[in-house]
Amino acid sequence: MSKEILLTRRQVIRKTVIAFIQFFVLMSSGVAAWLYIKKLPLDNGLLGGVQPPIRDVLNANENVFNKTLSNQHLAKTYPTSMALKKPRVNGDVGIANDFDPTTWSLNITKKNNKTLSLSLADIQQLPKTEICFDFKCIEGWSQITHWGGVKFSDLMKAYNLGSEAASKYVGMATADYDYYVGLDMTSAMHPQTLLCYEMNGKPLPIDHGYPLRLIVPVKYGVKSIKRVGEIYFDDARPDDYWFQRGYDYYLGL
Amino acid sequence: MECFLIYKRTYSKEQFYKIRYKHFNVSINMKRIVKKHPLAIRWFHWINFPVLTLMIWSGFMIYWANGVYRIGFGDTTLLKFFPQSFYDTLNIPYRLGEGMSYHFAFMWIFFINGLLYVLYTALSGEWRQIVPNKKSFKQAWQVLLHDLHIRKQAPPQTKYNGAQKIAYTSIVLMGFGSVVTGLAIYKPVQLGWLCSLLGGYEFARILHFALTIGFCLFIIVHIAQVIRAGWRNFQSIVTGFDAEDVVENKPETVTESNLKIIQ
Numbered sequence A: 001m002s003k004e005i006l007l008t009r010r011q012v013i014r015k016t017v018i019a020f021i022q023f024f025v026l027m028s029s030g031v032a033a034w035l036y037i038k039k040l041p042l043d044n045g046l047l048g049g050v051q052p053p054i055r056d057v058l059n060a061n062e063n064v065f066n067k068t069l070s071n072q073h074l075a076k077t078y079p080t081s082m083a084l085k086k087p088r089v090n091g092d093v094g095i096a097n098d099f100d101p102t103t104w105s106l107n108i109t110k111k112n113n114k115t116l117s118l119s120l121a122d123i124q125q126l127p128k129t130e131i132c133f134d135f136k137c138i139e140g141w142s143q144i145t146h147w148g149g150v151k152f153s154d155l156m157k158a159y160n161l162g163s164e165a166a167s168k169y170v171g172m173a174t175a176d177y178d179y180y181v182g183l184d185m186t187s188a189m190h191p192q193t194l195l196c197y198e199m200n201g202k203p204l205p206i207d208h209g210y211p212l213r214l215i216v217p218v219k220y221g222v223k224s225i226k227r228v229g230e231i232y233f234d235d236a237r238p239d240d241y242w243f244q245r246g247y248d249y250y251l252g253l
Numbered sequence B: 001m002e003c004f005l006i007y008k009r010t011y012s013k014e015q016f017y018k019i020r021y022k023h024f025n026v027s028i029n030m031k032r033i034v035k036k037h038p039l040a041i042r043w044f045h046w047i048n049f050p051v052l053t054l055m056i057w058s059g060f061m062i063y064w065a066n067g068v069y070r071i072g073f074g075d076t077t078l079l080k081f082f083p084q085s086f087y088d089t090l091n092i093p094y095r096l097g098e099g100m101s102y103h104f105a106f107m108w109i110f111f112i113n114g115l116l117y118v119l120y121t122a123l124s125g126e127w128r129q130i131v132p133n134k135k136s137f138k139q140a141w142q143v144l145l146h147d148l149h150i151r152k153q154a155p156p157q158t159k160y161n162g163a164q165k166i167a168y169t170s171i172v173l174m175g176f177g178s179v180v181t182g183l184a185i186y187k188p189v190q191l192g193w194l195c196s197l198l199g200g201y202e203f204a205r206i207l208h209f210a211l212t213i214g215f216c217l218f219i220i221v222h223i224a225q226v227i228r229a230g231w232r233n234f235q236s237i238v239t240g241f242d243a244e245d246v247v248e249n250k251p252e253t254v255t256e257s258n259l260k261i262i263q
Helices: A009-039 A052-068 A120-124 A152-158 B013-020 B039-064 B084-089 B096-124 B134-147 B162-186 B192-197 B201-229 B231-239 B256-262
Strands: A005-008 A106-109 A115-118 A129-136 A142-151 A169-173 A180-184 A194-199 A213-215 A230-234 B003-006 B009-012 B025-035 B070-073 B076-080 B241-248
Touching: A005 A009, A009 B025, A009 B039, A009 B231, A009 B241, A052 B096, A120 A142, A120 A194, A129 A194, A142 A152, A152 A194, B039 B096, B039 B201, B039 B231, B096 B162, B134 B162, B162 B192, B162 B201, B201 B231, B231 B241
Parallel strands: A106 A230
Antiparallel strands: A005 B025, A106 A115, A129 A142, A142 A194, A169 A180, A169 A230, A194 A213, B003 B009, B025 B241, B070 B076
16 A cells, blocks of 8 residues: 555645646647647648548558558459349449440550550450459448459550559549549559459449449449549559548548 | 535534544544546546547448438338437538548547557556456446435445446447457458458448447446536546545444444
8 A cells, every 4th residue: 555645625626726727738739639630721622632630641541551452352252143133323423424335445545655545345355354242332331243344454464564553553534534533553453453344244234334344342432433434554643533522542441 | 614414404514524423533624635547547538538529420420421220120210320310410411531531540549549548457457446347247236226216325346336347348348349340341351351250341330330329328328427426526537536534543344333323
């Protein structure tokens, strides 16, 4: 037992008041810091974004989880019989306008600024991969869905895009740039990342991104861009639709 | 002047002490300082309070985007999580991105603070005051009956009574549960094994949500109990000490004989 401490009434009051002043100073500095962060201008201006200190933490999170993600980390797959016949259609940014499939092609801008233009038939000639996995929407719901197409890594290999694969990021956009996403190269080259032209063994429906969409199971659904028209490479982050509107850039699962 | 009411008669403080401690010599001017909550515990507590509040608030902002949970059977819903009025009252608008940003930033403080708390209580021996034993469950029942004014006397206790021990240990385990289920739904591919262990993505998400509701219920009961216990109890989590009356020859424990004096 420690030595007994006896204080007078006045000393007790003094000790109590000092403790409460310290408490008040600490708590209010916490509240002040929070209010200060809340009032900071958002990092993407008019479109929104998040406050810079919060963004720093999100970017630090990316650095942690991007380093630990490997091609051995695979999204759980399911038998195709479990796939939903009519998966939910959640986004139409970039695919809401009139669309003439005959004018579509996939344009890949190479590092030397030359464009590689591929037709759907070109893409379908590459080895086909299917995946049936639990598609996860950033809103919180998930659905087992079944897709078929070409691995992004297979396409890169088939067209000798080795120097492009050395970039840090891939950018993908609809032909009209209404919707656009950026992916780190590790996630893009992941063995489950597909450019899909089939859903449930049939050609992709128009509202699921016909003729070609990305399926990237290691990310939330917002990164799985529909009706991909443009692909480009960069060492800086390519523009990303939801990032500009206040979401994390990485969004890795 | 302070006065005290005993059986409808008022007494001055001096008179009261003379009656209450008839056979003991009570000092009115001196107080004994009894150390109650170590500084570290007070810090952990007061850091956790706003951070947990932020985590719950941002969690609701995330949940809003797909608010599908309910309690019911068949088509009958007994309780919907949550009715629109809930979001209106707490000012939780459609800001999924903002909610996620705060959630995945402040999770670090919540996690590190919780981890340090567990390490501190484990290494300092403070855990002995908190972890329940066999008697605690029976005692918790007696405390409940006492709190509901069904039982007259509160059971004897050390720093915390049985009900508190169970509650404070449960809340630490719930915090651990929130971290684990949170990680499972945050990185269901990289931590796929954890996600499967917790019953899959959707189930882990339900667990994470249920734990949050548990935290809310804990906070409500905790605050109600603190109000009930009074100011002197509350101030010890700020100051760290309790100032006791100095009673010479004060018996170690409350016994039948000195209980009669108080009555």
